[in-house]
Amino acid sequence: MQTYSMLSHGDCVLVAVSGGVDSLVLAWLLQMWLQKVPISYTLRVVHIDMGFRGPGNDEPDPVAWIRSQLQRFGIPLLVKKARELDEAERSCFLCARQRRHQLFDLAREYGCNKIAFGHHKDDLIETLFLNMLYSGNLSTMVPRQDLFEGRLALILPLAYIEKDEVQELAKNLGLVPVDNLCPLAGSTRRDQVRKVLQTLYDQDPGVKASIFASMANVREGYLL
Numbered sequence: 347m348q349t350y351s352m353l354s355h356g357d358c359v360l361v362a363v364s365g366g367v368d369s370l371v372l373a374w375l376l377q378m379w380l381q382k383v384p385i386s387y388t389l390r391v392v393h394i395d396m397g398f399r400g401p402g403n404d405e406p407d408p409v410a411w412i413r414s415q416l417q418r419f420g421i422p423l424l425v426k427k428a429r430e431l432d433e434a435e436r437s438c439f440l441c442a443r444q445r446r447h448q449l450f451d452l453a454r455e456y457g458c459n460k461i462a463f464g465h466h467k468d469d470l471i472e473t474l475f476l477n478m479l480y481s482g483n484l485s486t487m488v489p490r491q492d493l494f495e496g497r498l499a500l501i502l503p504l505a506y507i508e509k510d511e512v513q514e515l516a517k518n519l520g521l522v523p524v525d526n527l528c529p530l531a532g533s534t535r536r537d538q539v540r541k542v543l544q545t546l547y548d549q550d551p552g553v554k555a556s557i558f559a560s561m562a563n564v565r566e567g568y569l570l
Contacts, residue, residue: 347379350490352501353460355385359501360458362449363393363423365412365524367516368464372504374519376462377421379503390456391416392424394445396528408524415521426452438534453498466504466512468540471557475539484569486561508554 347353361376363369373391380387393412413423429448453461465487474486489505492498504512516523546553 347503350501352490352499352503353379353383353385353387355387357387357460358456358458359387359389359460359462360449360453360456361389361391361462362464363391363412363416364464365393365408366464366526367521367523368466368469368504368509368512370412370415370464370521370523371512371515371519372462372464373416373421374419374515374521375503377419389421390424390452390458391421392426392449392452394426394428394448396428396441396445411522411524418520438536441528450498459497460499460501462501462503464504464512465502466507466509467554467558468509468543470502470505470561471543471554472536472539474557474561475543476535479539480535484564 353359359376361369361373363373373389376389380389393409395409409425413425416423426448429444449461453459470486474484477483477485487502487505489502491500493500515521543554
């Protein structure tokens with residue numbers, strides 16, 4: 347929060363909640379943080395409903411479940427239907443890009459100058475390897491990214507927290523995420539990279555911290 351000046355007095359923050367454990371913990375964190383810091387900011391917690399539903403009628407409604415989880419902490423939820431995407435063109439990249447553009451428009455509509463995402467340390471490492479393996483570049487997500495000449499900032503308050511720590515927080519808070527009902531869940535490139543990295547972590551637990559540190563210790567003189 348402090349290193350990247352993520353929050354300032356008077357901010358309006360759009361919090362993107364997918365229903366996964368990361369975004370639920372993020373919404374709780376920002377609500378809790380508001381009670382601790384000597385500044386005042388406004389939260390607009392939004393869920394973009396992608397329309398994914400379980401196979402049977404006995405499956406819980408994801409939107410109702412997300413709303414009930416947040417209500418326990420006094421956090422209201424705004425729900426917006428996702429924009430239509432041609433089934434023939436559906437992919438993780440296009441889906442994520444369209445959802446992000448919709449969030450940009452919602453931030454403008456609600457007068458928000460920040461958008462908060464629940465990406466954590468493991469996500470940043472996975473993105474580094476995804477970009478190396480499939481895009482041919484060295485880059486990752488940054489904890490704060492200023493866009494549109496500074497009118498909007500994307501912030502990742504969980505960037506220094508590992509996935510296991512996020513899950514432990516959720517357990518302690520009694521937060522139960524909704525299942526990821528995306529048809530591509532479990533078979534994406536990110537899933538493949540995550541499995542490879544987990545194998546490395548299992549062999550040497552110190553590898554994760556070393557990889558994460560390397561992203562802030564770039565020796566440009568030893569790159570092409």
